[in-house]
Amino acid sequence: MKKKILALSLLAAVVAGFTSCSKDELSCESVIKSSKTADTEFDKWLHKNFLMPYNIQIQWRYEDNESDMSYYDIPADSAQSVELAHIIKYTCIEAYTEAAGIDFTRRYFPKLFSFLGSFEYENNGNIKLGTAEGGKKIRLLGVNHLDNVKNNREYLDEFYLKTIHHEFVHIVNQTKDYPREFGKITATAYVNDSWSSDAYRDGFEKRGFVSAYSQKEEREDFAEIVSTYIISTPEQWKAILEKAIILDANNNPAKEQPGLTAIEKKLEIAKRYYKEAFKVDLDKVRDLVIERENDVVNGSYNIKKLN
Template sequence: MKKTILYLFALILLVGAGSCNKDEINSQSIFVDPTTPPSTFDTWLLNNYTYPYNIEFKYKMEDLESPLTYQLAPARIENSIAMAKLLKYLWIEAYNEHVGIDFLQTHVPRVIHLVGSGAYNTNNTVVLGTAEGGMKITLYAVNDLDIVNPSIAQLNTYHLRTMHHEFAHILHQTKNYPAEFKLITVNGYMGDDWDKVSQANALRAGFISAYSMKSYDEDFVELIAHYIINTQTWWNAQLTTAGTNGKALIEEKITVVKGYLKSTWNIDIDEMRRIVQERANNINNLDLQTL
């Protein structure tokens, strides 16, 4: 008896739920952007980011796209233009050169969001970039970019390392790296206390940066980002500082990283590094101010 009543209720509920769906779904957003014509930069972005890679390049800041806890300021248009050209040359085209355009077309984040200021925390740290679920990369401190004489060192520290770092997150979130990586320095991860560790002490403990000590995912992507943007001389200097024990741990990790990138994504990280650095040496020949 009870079962019959329950079925009856379910039926009535279904009838109730189904009875009003006569409207067809409209493919247009219900909100329309009124009559702002696209600027030259907007058209350039369509042709260089949106059509070839399906990337929405958001240089006009939207508060809802960023963490509301931070006080942030938008990016200058001229800095956004320079950043769009630099990312295309140093990041997109570097991957294209190595693994072909299909790779980024498939895996690239769909939104790149620029923020003019850094995102400062009260614990004296600053967030330079974030990635969300493989969909979006946010780059901060875009207004700090010198668009006349860009410094590759600053670009690497502020933005390119972030791009490689966040993109590496997308790669491992798509296909995870071998679990053995997590065991190499399993007791070294310390969460948010990473900012209390100096670079030298991080190296000695077997981490390429203090931020690597936050978690094994961060460790993994920091290795990729630091390896790609730095020279072998820099890398060797880090290993020297790391000492015998630290060096062995870092080398064990980078071997796993190299194997993962090659077998999973057909990326030769040494070749990628050569391409990225060749391009980095050439940025002073780029015109970052005209489209």
């Protein structure tokens, strides 16, 4: 009871201190400050370029509830966060906007990007590049490594941009599902979590997949074929198809090419799905993405300016 009375007395004293001030006291200003951090020039730029036109929020400051407590996460570097925000805006959001219209981007693009400084490493040796939640949020990891790869388009795709395109496919699929015929093409070839084992890391093209991860399940296969196609130049896509070709004993292309046929059928279904469901031309999206990525890596697009 004494402890309770003491606590109430202290609380009353604190309240009195906030509501009155005598000339004998040093200051009337409360020592308790607002938890809100003052907006930086970057915050103002994000408000103008993401929130206002697209209702998209970039969460670049570290927040516990956006990190995975199973991993050692660190805050994203502010300077590299500026650069990544520019790259996302120019090569992803604005590419889709030009190809499909701003209404498409506003409606379907994820509404929150959360930046974290480090990648997340799993016990099996896999590196987690990013995650999507509920069709609304994408966590992008490894932001503090951006400066090491920003001038190399393939690395930029591998570590950041393909993740965004891949997760965006999942979001679009949640709105309108892709045709069920897609999953029948390689129905017996999905291997779940074994996709990262030695047996499946190579030769996946000949089995009808564009990446090792495609072999996990049908839903990931669809996201991989779309995202891989979007970031591939015609020459890069041709190289993928060539790896799918099976050679006979005389080192000539075999009569039957199940892997090549499967990849081509999957891409045809994906293109038709985007055209019929959303009136989006994937070829146009790809051309714009590649053109804009080239602008970034060759330095013709400024990824540092905030005015």
